[in-house]
Amino acid sequence: MSEVAEEENPTAVTTIRETVKENIRIARLRHRQDELDNLRITHGDPEDDSINLQTFTKNDVLDIANKIKKQRHASTTDLLKLCHAFLQSIDNINCFVNTTGAVPVIVKEMTGKKTETQMLAIECLCNLSLGSEDTSEKVAQKAGTYLHTFLQSSNESIVRTSLWCLTNLIVAGKKPLKIMISQEIISALINVTLSIHNRNLTDESYVAIELILDHGGVPRPSDIETLCAKWILHQEAPLDLGKTKIVYKLLNLLEFKSNDAIEMDKLVYICFGTLLNLYDVTSSSPPAPSESREFLHQVVLLMRICSNLVALENSYADYIIDNWFRTQSRSLATFFNYFIKQMAATNLSIEEIYWFIGNLMKCQLSDTTLKYVETDEFFAKIQMEV
Known part of the structure; x- marks a missing residue:
């Protein structure tokens, strides 16, 4: 892990x-x-x-x-x-x-x-x-x-x-x-x-x-958890960059852990839903150069959040792949390749993406999810060098 x-x-x-x-x-x-x-x-x-x-x-x-x-x-x-x-x-x-x-x-x-x-x-x-x-x-x-x-x-x-x-x-x-x-x-x-x-x-x-x-x-974990409960639970995907920054900083202070599993489930839904929305919106019309830095800054923060949550709770890997890719006939490899290409074009490090991919694939995936990854030809299609 x-x-x-x-x-x-x-x-x-x-x-x-x-x-x-x-x-x-x-x-x-x-x-x-x-x-x-x-x-x-x-x-x-x-x-x-x-x-x-x-x-x-x-x-x-x-x-x-x-x-x-x-x-x-x-x-x-x-x-x-x-x-x-x-x-x-x-x-x-x-x-x-x-x-x-x-x-x-x-x-x-x-x-x-x-x-x-x-x-x-x-x-x-x-x-x-x-x-x-x-x-x-x-x-x-x-x-x-x-x-x-x-x-x-x-x-x-x-x-x-x-x-x-x-x-x-x-x-x-x-x-x-x-x-x-x-x-x-x-x-x-x-x-x-x-x-x-x-x-x-x-x-x-x-x-x-x-x-x-x-x-x-907000030095005490209890105070941060209260803030998470009062603010994050009111949010809906997609988040904008300002909200994403706050979510990331709160979770970083909590070391990405919480005693409230329902809250974290919703957090995965909000954050990965936002990441997928960024993909859906920009894959057909990439952001202008003047907007790409802000766009990719948000992508990196969302990748970090989701990667940490997956590392700490393996079941989220199945949830992400099954809910947003297998059941919706989306290609996981195409999704990640798009962001790899965008970041490479802006001379940004793509290590964040590979870290997320690594955390997903290290999880104990269900048979259904593993079959999807195989059908998607994920490992053959994922772009490892740019």
Whole structure:
């Protein structure tokens, strides 16, 4: 029986994670500015344009912080200025956070009744969370539960900015992440994926969940199994790439084992069903070069999942071959050869496919399945060199 996939290089994984975090941060900084500009065009005052061009110093931020703390209120102009100031320098962020009583005023405005004010307050906290781990810890403590609640908003701009803020807090460090986990951020994010039909918002949620898993936000096997039961059992094939990544990371944390056999049965059905769908959809019309990397990334993850599950439970090999190939008169060799050809054409390693094939054929196959493999001329047709 094959073992679970070989461990990844820790140094390489760390480097990739840091690169991903930085790319996400830069992309969202740009996207936030566009979103906020759209709000100004719709709702803002003429002075908003001048704020866009201002450079804010620590003294400017300190003046605003003292002003709003004294008044226990922040105007839309104050919030706009702070949004820009926090993006301009870490010193501005530190100055504001170190002003006792200033952050609670922003949180207070976030919980008000005016949508524009709420949006700008969330934007302030979002940009504030780009500071240090200690700064993000304070934001998580004071605003985390409110941000979770905003994920249920009917206003998609508010949901989106709340997701950005939460993601910043997730990657800021262990302290804010621990707070977010205690506030049940995973349940809040899962609810977005199950209840919101805006693809961009669900994708943002998948990124946030994936980052939580990457940063050890769900350390206990019992917590991971709960997440599997609450999320995976709601999924249907075919999965998209975002969902596939989360399934893979969850199972990797569980070492591909679960005490719930029914759950794992459904997992095999969902994952191999997705793999077969990718084959059916693209075999007649292969993905464009610009899409092939993403397509093959998902194929590799699904191959890994199915290969590990087959290695740990031999009966799944019979289930896969009998259910999707023998009874449907499909050729197993043609199926695997298609993906081998696609991966070779993109200069990707085809070892993942051969590993899966090896695990399937090492299983104790039934007489019916063995007869199908023989009739399919699998070993004669499978392409072993490209």
